[in-house]
Amino acid sequence: MHSLAYADVKTATDRIRGHVRPVTVTPADPGARPYALHFALELMQHTGSFKARGAQNFLLAHREEGTLPEAGVTIASGGNAGLACAWAALRHGVPATVFLPTTAPRVKVEKLVGYGADVRLVGSEYAEALAACEAFAADTGALASHAYDHPLIAAGAGTLLDEIHERIPDLDTVVVSVGGGGLFTGVATAARHHGIRTVAVEPENCRALDAAIEAGHPVDVTVDSVAADSLGARRVSAASLEAARQDDVRTLLVTDAEILRARRALWTDRRLAVEHAAATALAALTAPDHGDPTAPGYRPAPGERICVVLCGANTDPTDLVGAPEPEPASV
Structure with a gap:
């Protein structure tokens, strides 16, 4: 996959309508800051993340073409893409075999089993699970999906931006977290069509996009972050990478401390239990700058209309409930 066009997103929007939940968009305390902030609550999506969009687009497209094999579908995932694939496969009556690293959160493994998936735990990183998945597809004839690097998956993710734009027609900026880049690619493609800026946010120790921009091509990076279960490509x-090179895209890094702070603030202020990947996007706005205009983070202009995508909620909330209150943060 090397590029994505808005026509692909529009086709996906029409294809998956009625198969996924329309996103809920809510304002964050109007008048509490010099810019207008909204949250896209995609954590309320089927399977608990935006990944349901790409999974449905992928399977529906193959069903339309008559290319869904009896062996079903297989995917490697840190968890969320596997959940979405298994859920969509169940809806379409085909088997799903999901490969996860052994580090995958237990909550995600249990949900996969609940969707009837054949779960295979392989290796300690996503890349090892992917290699096992590819070998399985070659041996069995199962249809190989991908967690992020497939045009149907990215186009499905991009449908989220079309829905956000419907609800906020005068939106200036959308903020998304980045792992392998499927959500970012789809959202940035649709955002460009609507004249909206995209801010792509990565943990500083899961910086695959940042490293690719620096090198001029995709390169392997070390994965070591609290958000690695979702953003650990x-x-x-x-x-x-092609999407990130556009003039209407800004990329930045945030620390794990900022991610933890944003996640805690969402729970404390709004009772939203999000996974660390969702908090990564918000951390771009809540990271303290201590009056330093060059400090990391995104500093909105007065009156700017911003939407932060809270992309998923497949998390163990026990570290939120009953834990000490965080340093104050305005979310």
Whole structure:
């Protein structure tokens, strides 16, 4: 996959309508800051993340073409893409075999089993699970999906931006977290069509996109972050690198401390239990600058209209409930 066009997103929007939940968009305390902030609550999506969009687009497209094999579908995932694939496969009556690293959160493994998936735990990183998945597809004839690097998956993710734009027609900026780049690629492609800026946010120790921009091509990176279960791709897609090179895209890094702070603030202020990947996007706005205009983070202009995508909620909330209150943060 090397590029994505808005026509692909529009086709996906029409294809998956009625198969996924329309996103809820809510304002964040109007008048509490010099810019207008909204949250896209995609954590309320089927399977608990935006990944349901790409999974449905992928399977529906193959069903339309008559290319869904009896062996079903297989995917490697840190968890969320596997959940979405298994859920969509169940809806379409085909088997799903999901490969996860052994580090995958237990909550995600249990949900996969609940969707009837054949779960295979392989290796300690996503890349090892992917290699096992590819071998399985070659041996069995199962249809190989991908967690992020496939045009149907990225186009499905991009449908989220079309829905956000419907609800906020005068939106200036959308903020998304980045792992392998499927969500970012789809959202940035649709955002460009609507004249909206995209801010792509990565943990500083899961910086596959940042490293690709620096090198001029996708490269392998070390994965070591609290958000690695969702954003732990070792290498970003070529399509996301192409999307990041557009003038209407800004990329930045945030620390794990800022991610933890944003996640805690969402729970404390709004009782939203999000996974660390969702908090990564918000951390771009809540990271303290201590009056330093060059400090990391995104500093909105007065009156700017911004939407932060809270992309998923497949998390163990026990570290939120009953834990000490965080340093104050305005979310």
